[in-house]
Amino acid sequence: MTALMAPTRPLPPQEARPPAPQEDAGDCRPRRGTALLFRREPLLLDNGCPVNNVRVAYHTYGEAREDATLVLHALTGTGAVHEWWPDFLGEGRPLDPRRDYVICANVLGGCAGTSGPSELPQIAGQDAPLSLRDMVRVGRALLEHLGVRRVRVVGASMGGMLAYAWLLECPDLVERAVIVGAPARHSPWAIGLNTAARSAIRAAPGGEGLKVARQIAMLSYRSPESLALTQPGQRRPGVPAVTSYLEYHGEKLQARFCERSYVALTSAMDAFQPSDADLRAVQVPVLVVGITSDVLYPAAEVRACAERLPRAAYWELDSPHGHDAFLMDPQALPERVGAFLRG
Numbered sequence: 564m565t566a567l568m569a570p571t572r573p574l575p576p577q578e579a580r581p582p583a584p585q586e587d588a589g590d591c592r593p594r595r596g597t598a599l600l601f602r603r604e605p606l607l608l609d610n611g612c613p614v615n616n617v618r619v620a621y622h623t624y625g626e627a628r629e630d631a632t633l634v635l636h637a638l639t640g641t642g643a644v645h646e647w648w649p650d651f652l653g654e655g656r657p658l659d660p661r662r663d664y665v666i667c668a669n670v671l672g673g674c675a676g677t678s679g680p681s682e683l684p685q686i687a688g689q690d691a692p693l694s695l696r697d698m699v700r701v702g703r704a705l706l707e708h709l710g711v712r713r714v715r716v717v718g719a720s721m722g723g724m725l726a727y728a729w730l731l732e733c734p735d736l737v738e739r740a741v742i743v744g745a746p747a748r749h750s751p752w753a754i755g756l757n758t759a760a761r762s763a764i765r766a767a768p769g770g771e772g773l774k775v776a777r778q779i780a781m782l783s784y785r786s787p788e789s790l791a792l793t794q795p796g797q798r799r800p801g802v803p804a805v806t807s808y809l810e811y812h813g814e815k816l817q818a819r820f821c822e823r824s825y826v827a828l829t830s831a832m833d834a835f836q837p838s839d840a841d842l843r844a845v846q847v848p849v850l851v852v853g854i855t856s857d858v859l860y861p862a863a864e865v866r867a868c869a870e871r872l873p874r875a876a877y878w879e880l881d882s883p884h885g886h887d888a889f890l891m892d893p894q895a896l897p898e899r900v901g902a903f904l905r906g
Contacts, residue, residue, distance in 0.1 A: 585862075588674035591653060591660040593622045593645050597676060600704045609694040619705050621668035624652065625660030630738075632904065633714040634667040635704070635722030635729075638828055639820055641675040642667040644722055650715075650893045657901035658717070666709065670725070671701045674821035680821065693827050695728040695835045703733055704713075712736070715904055718744035719889045724832055727868075730845045731837060741900050743852040743889050745858050747868040748836045751850025753859060756783050757829040764822045773796070773822040774813030781812050786856040786885035789792060842871035849875045850903040852896065859886045876903070 598619045600606075605613035617756035622642040633845025634644050635865045644652050644667045652658040665902050669677040672693045674815075680690045706714065716737050718726035729737050760776035767775065785793075794805040853862030862879055869875040882888035889896060 564858065593643065595642075596621050596623065597665075597672075598705055598708050600701065600708060606697070606704070608684070608691065608697050609835070610684070610686065610691045612691050614678075614683060615702055615752065617671065617704075618676070618678045619668050619671075619701060621666060621705060623709070624658070624665040625632060626661055627709065628664045629711060630713045631664040631666050631706070631709075631715075633706070633716050634658065634665060635716065635725040636667060636670070637720035639816060639825075640722070641673075641842075642669050642859050645702060647866075647890070650897050651900070657897050657904055660862055664711070666706070666711070666714075668702060668705055670698045672698070672826070672831065674824040677701075679821060679824050680827050681810075686764075690823060690827060692834065693831045695725055695831050696732050698725060698831070699728045699732040702729070703736065706736070715898050716740040716744065717743075717900065717904070720745055720886065721828065721832055723749075723833060727837065727842075728771030730849070731841055733880070734846070737847055738880045739848045739850075739904070740854070741850045741903060741906070742869075743896070744857060744860055744865065744886055745899075746864050747842055747871070749833050750864060756780070756859070757833055759856055761826050761829060764826060770817045770821065770822070773820065773825060774817045775849045776825060777813045777816040778809040781809055782887060785860040785881060785889045786858055788856060788883040789885050805895060839871050839874050842868065843873060845872050848903075850900065851875050851877050853877065853879045853898070854881050854886060854888050855879055855881045856888070857886045 598621070600617045600619055601615050605615045606617055607613050610813065620642060624644070628629070636642065640647055644658065652665065654661055669675040671677055672679060672683070673838065684691045695763055714736055716726045716729050723742040726740045726742045727747045730740055756779060760779045763775035763779065764772035766772055779875040790805055794808050796804055798804045798807045849872050851865060853865035866877050869877040878899055880888055880894060882894065884892045
């Protein structure tokens with residue numbers, strides 16, 4: 564493993580066909596699509612249940628071709644990369660639609676157009692568990708649908724864990740990968756946070772529990788220093804700013820997300836536990852990025868996973884803003900990722 568250190572930081576729809584090749588390869592506009600997959604042969608989930616007619620919602624950017632850059636979104640994300648990662652998508656950026664064919668799909672079990680828990684099997688009256696490998700198999704079927712034969716994979720947070728699953732499940736497809744702010748497997752700390760969030764959802768179904776789950780998550784996405792810098796004092800009399808901040812994010816997620824999806828996706832992340840031998844078998848170049856102040860996935864934990872990959876380079880983003888720094892304070896990260904993707 565090659566270690567690279569950061570510079571010091573100053574303070575049911577019909578089946579959709581693949582998007583037609585664009586007349587102007589420089590067109591960076593997003594294109595939305597929906598595919599209905601596994602219509603004839605079922606997808607066999609890791610829980611043993613077969614599933615037909617899996618719907619997948621996705622966005623593409625750039626001209627369709629056989630090689631692509633596959634972006635994997637975070638826990639509550641969507642396929643609309645232009646909405647949540649503007650520092651990375653666009654002309655001259657790591658994900659440049661003038662040069663690359665960029666694809667991002669909502670994951671199986673999500674709630675942004677792809678088949679979610681209400682459309683998937685149940686076991687003994689409960690939503691059947693999903694796995695990250697299930698999500699990868701759906702993603703592979705989407706790539707086949709789009710005519711893609713080789714991919715560069717980029718994922719952050721849950722998307723980074725999914726990138727590990729792609730490396731293990733589809734070594735014939737992935738030519739290199741970028742993993743930002745994610746370990747290969749959850750620690751007891753991360754599992755404990757998710758367990759508390761799911762307990763809140765089960766204790767107060769109907770949306771109130773999801774608000775609490777999001778508040779728990781938001782605390783793990785930032786750092787004490789970040790909250791001291793961005794949420795000091797009060798925004799309204801008698802209410803600490805951090806309280807208003809957490810309430811706002813809880814209400815915002817409750818309005819747009821599904822609590823069953825939240826349970827399904829966090830459970831899938833907790834259950835993904837590849838062995839060291841699995842990681843040592845990965846033979847493609849991987850850039851792994853830790854974040855100095857990340858309390859959810861501490862940099863030492865992320866680096867330790869990278870050290871098990873034979874062809875990994877490790878770099879740290881130096882930011883006080885915790886896990887969410889890859890979104891709110893990327894600094895040199897886009898340049899590092901762009902250089903790596905260009906080989």
